[in-house]
Structure formats: C-alpha cells, structure tokens
Amino acid sequence: MFFSIEPGGDVPIYEQIVRQVKLAVADGVLVGGQMVPSVRQLASELAINPNTIARAYQQLQTDLVLEPLRGRGMIVRRDSVSRCTKARNSLVGDAVRRVLVDALSGGMTPEDLRELFEAELRRQAELAGPNGSTK
Amino acid sequence: MFFSIEPGGDVPIYEQIVRQVKLAVADGVLVGGQMVPSVRQLASELAINPNTIARAYQQLQTDLVLEPLRGRGMIVRRDSVSRCTKARNSLVGDAVRRVLVDALSGGMTPEDLRELFEAELRRQAELAGPNGSTK
DNA sequence: GGTCGTGTACTGGTGTCATGGTACACGGGT
DNA sequence: ACCCGTGTACCATGACACCAGTACACGACC
Numbered sequence: 001m002f003f004s005i006e007p008g009g010d011v012p013i014y015e016q017i018v019r020q021v022k023l024a025v026a027d028g029v030l031v032g033g034q035m036v037p038s039v040r041q042l043a044s045e046l047a048i049n050p051n052t053i054a055r056a057y058q059q060l061q062t063d064l065v066l067e068p069l070r071g072r073g074m075i076v077r078r079d080s081v082s083r084c085t086k087a088r089n090s091l092v093g094d095a096v097r098r099v100l101v102d103a104l105s106g107g108m109t110p111e112d113l114r115e116l117f118e119a120e121l122r123r124q125a126e127l128a129g130p131n132g133s134t135k
Numbered sequence: 136m137f138f139s140i141e142p143g144g145d146v147p148i149y150e151q152i153v154r155q156v157k158l159a160v161a162d163g164v165l166v167g168g169q170m171v172p173s174v175r176q177l178a179s180e181l182a183i184n185p186n187t188i189a190r191a192y193q194q195l196q197t198d199l200v201l202e203p204l205r206g207r208g209m210i211v212r213r214d215s216v217s218r219c220t221k222a223r224n225s226l227v228g229d230a231v232r233r234v235l236v237d238a239l240s241g242g243m244t245p246e247d248l249r250e251l252f253e254a255e256l257r258r259q260a261e262l263a264g265p266n267g268s269t270k
Numbered sequence: 271g272g273t274c275g276t277g278t279a280c281t282g283g284t285g286t287c288a289t290g291g292t293a294c295a296c297g298g299g300t
Numbered sequence: 301a302c303c304c305g306t307g308t309a310c311c312a313t314g315a316c317a318c319c320a321g322t323a324c325a326c327g328a329c330c
Contacts, residue, residue, distance in 0.1 A: 012287060019237070027242035038306065049289045054307070071297025071306050088241040089251075095234040096252060099227055100259045102154070106223040107162035110256055116224075117231060117252055121245055124235045147318060173276065184320045189277065206276050206327030272330090279324075287316085294309075300302085 002037060005046050013048060017056035019091070022065060025076060025084040032078030036066065063087075137172065140181050148183060152191035154226070157200060160211060160219040167213030171201065198222075 043050040178185040
C-alpha cells in the first residue's frame with residue numbers, strides 16, 4: 001500500500017525506501033507522530049529481507065526523520081517536515097543542476113530544455129490523472 | 136585538456152568518460168574522423184588506470200561511436216553524430232522524467248519546478264561566462 | 271626486422287549491496 | 301508473570317561492479 005520498489009535498479013533498495021519516506025513526509029502523506037510499518041511487516045509486503053528495511057529505517061533515524069519507540073515501532077518525528085522538504089529541495093535541485101550541465105555541454109539550447117521540460121511536465125500531469133493530488 | 140572526472144562519485148569513471156565523449160560528439164566538439172587520446176595518454180592525464188579508459192572506449196565502440204584502427208588509435212565514426220544527439224536527448228529526457236516524478240511525489244508544484252528550473256538555468260548560463268559556446 | 275605505441279584479455283583485490291540466520295533488549299498486551 | 305511484537309546487533313555468505321596490475325597480440329614506423 002505504501003511504497004513501490006524496483007530491485008535491480010541503479011539505486012539500492014534501502015535508499016529507495018529512505019527517499020520515498022522523506023518525500024512522503026515532505027508531501028504530507030506521512031504526518032508527525034504517525035507510525036510507519038514495522039520492519040518485518042514492510043519486509044513481507046515488499047518481499048524484501050527485514051535487514052534491508054532495518055537499514056533504511058536506521059538511516060532515517062540518523063537523519064532525524066524517524067524516532068524509535070522501544071517495543072512499539074517507529075514514528076515520524078514531529079519536527080521532520082522542514083527537514084524533509086529541505087532534503088527534497090536539495091535532491092531535485094542537484095538533479096536539475098546535473099541535467100542542465102549535461103544538456104548544455106551536449107549542445108542543447110535553453111529553448112530546447114524549456115520545451116522538453118514542459119512536455120515532460122504535461123506528460124506527468126496527465127499520467128497522474130485529471131484530478132489533483134489524491135489526498 | 137579534454138575531460139573532467141570526479142572519482143568516488145556515484146557514477147563510475149568509465150561511464151563518465153562514455154557520457155562526456157558522447158556529449159562532445161553531439162555538441163560538435165569532437166568531429167567524425169577525429170582521433171581520441173590513446174588509452175594510456177588519457178589515463179596518465181586523468182591519473183586513472185588505462186584499463187578503465189579502455190573499458191570506456193570499448194563501450195563506445197559497441198555503441199558505434201568510436202572505431203578502432205589497430206596500431207594507430209581510435210577515431211570518431213563519421214555517422215555517430217545523429218546517434219550521439221539521440222543518446223543525449225534520451226539521457227536528459229530520462230533524467231528530467233525522474234526528477235519530475237520525485238519532485239511531484241514530494242509535493243512540489245509545477246510552478247515551484249519552473250521557478251527552480253529557470254533559476255538553475257540562469258545560474259549555469261552566468262557560470263559559463265557572458266559569451267556563448269566557446270567554439 | 272626491430273621497436274614503439276596501440277587496443278585487448280586475463281587475473282586479482284576491494285567495496286557495496288542484498289540476503290539469511292541467530293540472538294538480544296525492551297515494552298505492550300493479556 | 302508471561303508471551304508476543306518491536307527494533308537492534310552481529311556474523312557469514314553470495315553476487316556484482318569497479319578498478320588496478322600485468323601480460324599479450326597486432327600494426328605502424330624507422
């Protein structure tokens with residue numbers, strides 16, 4: 001119900017979990033105080049070894065996004081929203097920067113880039129459906 | 136003189152070589168028939184093992200960008216320009232798509248993205264200097 | 271023909287990732 | 301008090317990518 005994982009991709013599984021959790025918090029899908037699925041439960045849902053999930057949660061804990069409650073589970077820290085939006089901004093910012101460097105050094109013009117950008121934006125918008133965000 | 140490599144990055148060295156060669160061909164910095172630096176020469180320039188360069192050149196050879204001349208070196212295939220521009224387009228297209236997916240699922244609005252995009256575009260433009268391409 | 275430089279193949283070391291298994295400490299529920 | 305579920309820790313294993321070192325085969329050039 002929660003995440004979509006593609007194993008064998010160029011990004012490790014545990015990092016996919018980390019990123020999706022952070023993005024969900026930034027988006028407001030995960031709110032402060034809310035509990036995240038347990039290590040074993042999410043592991044069985046995604047057909048992944050619990051150790052891999054644990055590694056992702058541990059990373060999220062050191063990033064001050066999750067907080068452990070011994071014996072109960074892990075909850076989203078109430079002050080993690082700003083951190084996650086910040087992380088999201090730097091994430092997409094760096095990605096955009098890398099894309100621009102490659103595209104410009106490859107001879108693409110700013111006009112080409114704007115066109116491609118808008119085209120992909122429309123594509124994603126209509127792929128998400130005519131409605132807005134599904135909250 | 137040719138390439139800039141950052142070891143320890145998330146992208147392998149040999150792939151950085153491959154991409155930069157393709158982008159240079161797409162941009163017209165490398166023309167068909169032109170020779171590329173030899174494996175050992177480029178390796179000593181970048182302080183990299185020759186085998187890594189060889190792997191990149193081999194990849195470029197299977198991608199029909201370079202052509203080996205036994206005993207002399209490797210040259211850029213004359214029909215590789217269209218292939219490289221195509222590769223560049225799909226490269227930046229995929230990257231833009233991935234960025235958009237992450238950004239939208241993280242709650243960013245299309246307006247946020249346009250703003251960020253234009254900001255980074257201006258940043259890159261002025262970072263490259265007031266003049267245009269340096270051909 | 272010999273030397274040089276070219277690309278290429280083979281081998282090995284190293285690090286990361288994912289998995290599996292086991293065990294432990296803690297707290298909530300009955 | 302007792303079990304159960306929780307996160308956590310540790311070790312070992314297999315697979316895979318990256319990279320370095322070395323040696324080889326081929327062709328140009330003198």
